Amino acid sequence: DTGVSQNPRHKITKRGQNVTFRCDPISEHNRLYWYRQTLGQGPEFLTYFQNEAQLEKSRLLSDRFSAERPKGSFSTLEIQRTEQGDSAMYLCASSLGSGTSTDTQYFGPGTRLTVL
Amino acid sequence: AQSVTQLDSQVPVFEEAPVELRCNYSSSVSVYLFWYVQYPNQGLQLLLKYLSGSTLVESINGFEAEFNKSQTSFHLRKPSVHISDTAEYFCAVSGLRSGGYNKLIFGAGTRLAVHP
Numbered sequence: 001d002t003g004v005s006q007n008p009r010h011k012i013t014k015r016g017q018n019v020t021f022r023c024d025p026i027s028e029h030n031r032l033y034w035y036r037q038t039l040g041q042g043p044e045f046l047t048y049f050q051n052e053a054q055l056e057k058s059r060l061l062s063d064r065f066s067a068e069r070p071k072g073s074f075s076t077l078e079i080q081r082t083e084q085g086d087s088a089m090y091l092c093a094s095s096l097g098s099g100t101s102t103d104t105q106y107f108g109p110g111t112r113l114t115v116l
Numbered sequence: 117a118q119s120v121t122q123l124d125s126q127v128p129v130f131e132e133a134p135v136e137l138r139c140n141y142s143s144s145v146s147v148y149l150f151w152y153v154q155y156p157n158q159g160l161q162l163l164l165k166y167l168s169g170s171t172l173v174e175s176i177n178g179f180e181a182e183f184n185k186s187q188t189s190f191h192l193r194k195p196s197v198h199i200s201d202t203a204e205y206f207c208a209v210s211g212l213r214s215g216g217y218n219k220l221i222f223g224a225g226t227r228l229a230v231h232p
Binding site for chain 1: 122125158159160165206208219220222223225
């Protein structure tokens with residue numbers, strides 16, 4: 001399978017713990033996006049990487065959230081001191097990055113986080 | 117800034133009946149428009165997109181959407197639905213951004229339930 005993969009698929013944690021999610025984009029895709037989807041809502045943009053550079057962060061991304069994309073390949077999203085409000089599906093998407101704004105984003109299956 | 121409103125949270129319909137899922141957007145700049153579909157326990161998949169040119173766009177599985185600039189709408193239609201079309205449908209918009217990437221702004225989604 002050559003699609004976007006995310007691990008783990010499910011994560012249950014206790015409030016106050018740190019969690020880290022991983023996203024492996026489609027090979028050779030330069031652009032990588034993180035979104036968050038809560039129950040009954042559409043995905044909301046969190047952050048964007050062009051290769052290894054993080055070029056935009058949403059105001060939704062508080063200082064407890066950090067994302068990295070070392071070497072411009074896989075990406076990690078870490079949440080420190082989790083809160084119950086962080087419970088959501090975290091989606092990763094990648095696109096080829098053809099130099100225009102029209103390239104298609106391909107989404108992974110998501111990581112469902114439950115904070116108890 | 118852009119926003120998307122999906123006017124129906126749920127649409128029940130009988131198999132082989134026509135369906136329309138409504139989407140309205142607001143934006144102060146030119147936009148690109150997308151419909152994504154999310155089948156149960158699967159990731160988001162691009163259904164169709166409007167970038168420029170003909171205002172009527174079609175997908176490979178019989179869906180079509182028409183961009184109406186004056187009404188700021190991008191409604192999704194299918195003349196005859198199948199049980200397998202049961203899914204959550206998300207309308208999304210992006211505006212041209214510096215650097216060329218498209219941050220997607222999603223609506224809240226419409227759950228299409230096709231009954232036999």
